[in-house]
Amino acid sequence: QSALTQPPSASGSPGQSVTISCTGTSSDVGGYNYVSWFQQHPGKAPRLMIFEVTKRPSGVPDRFSGSKSGNTASLTVSGLQAEDEADYYCNSYAGSNNLVFGGGTKLTVL
Amino acid sequence: EVQLVESGGGLVKPGGSLRLSCAASGFSIGSYCMNWVRQAPGKGLEWVASISSTTGYTYYTDSVKGRFTISRDIAKNSLYLQMNGLRTEDTAIYYCAKNIYSGYDNSFDHWGQGTLVTVSS
Numbered sequence: 001q002s003a004l005t006q007p008p009s010a011s012g013s014p015g016q017s018v019t020i021s022c023t024g025t026s027s028d029v030g031g032y033n034y035v036s037w038f039q040q041h042p043g044k045a046p047r048l049m050i051f052e053v054t055k056r057p058s059g060v061p062d063r064f065s066g067s068k069s070g071n072t073a074s075l076t077v078s079g080l081q082a083e084d085e086a087d088y089y090c091n092s093y094a095g096s097n098n099l100v101f102g103g104g105t106k107l108t109v110l
Numbered sequence: 111e112v113q114l115v116e117s118g119g120g121l122v123k124p125g126g127s128l129r130l131s132c133a134a135s136g137f138s139i140g141s142y143c144m145n146w147v148r149q150a151p152g153k154g155l156e157w158v159a160s161i162s163s164t165t166g167y168t169y170y171t172d173s174v175k176g177r178f179t180i181s182r183d184i185a186k187n188s189l190y191l192q193m194n195g196l197r198t199e200d201t202a203i204y205y206c207a208k209n210i211y212s213g214y215d216n217s218f219d220h221w222g223q224g225t226l227v228t229v230s231s
Contacts, residue, residue, distance in 0.1 A: 003154075034215050035216075036216045036217060038155070038218070045205060045221040045222065045223055045224060046205070046218070048210075048217065048218055048219045051210065051215075051216070051217040051219075057210065057217075057219050089154060091155075091157070091216045092216070093215060093216060097169040098157075098169075098171065098172075099157040099160075099216050100157070101154060101155045101156060101157060103154050104154040104155070
């Protein structure tokens with residue numbers, strides 16, 4: 001199974017919105033509503049931010065939202081804050097009992 | 111409070127074996143799908159294996175099939191990863207993660223702090 005495609009980097013100023021894309025195929029992102037997004041700060045374990053494309057776990061600010069169109073899923077962070085600076089990874093169910101991650105996007109808050 | 115604590119990592123030679131453990135507290139591992147996810151130094155995340163709650167079915171990424179075995183001891187509330195035939199490309203931090211639900215999916219809502227496995231001669 002091939003990794004999902006994410007931009008290596010993204011950036012925005014405090015208060016702005018930024019969207020990170022996650023592109024797959026009809027065999028993974030496009031074929032199932034099982035896309036998750038994870039935030040990882042340096043030296044820390046990942047944190048679940050979005051699951052099943054649009055759902056937020058308890059405790060995740062509503063500034064974080066997920067969506068999907070065709071074979072591309074997106075994570076939008078609104079009202080950027082300094083603590084949002086981190087690496088973000090998408091993950092999708094890829095059929096045949098496989099899960100695949102994206103390569104990760106480093107989000108910088110300018 | 112949900113807690114996951116991994117142990118068992120270390121330095122091993124290519125071809126060797128290691129058994130990772132993940133001690134869970136604050137919930138019963140028998141009620142949730144449990145997973146192992148790894149991260150090579152400076153690299154991205156890679157799903158390794160999962161074990162579903164009700165059936166105990168196991169799932170593996172292709173690169174570890176036949177070499178790694180995920181298991182659990184519900185009485186000890188612990189998850190394991192037996193790793194045989196280790197290769198240098200298995201070098202990574204290995205994280206234990208719990209699902210939001212009992213079923214197999216990618217809703218890894220709680221993670222341990224990870225344990226480092228280094229495969230080198």
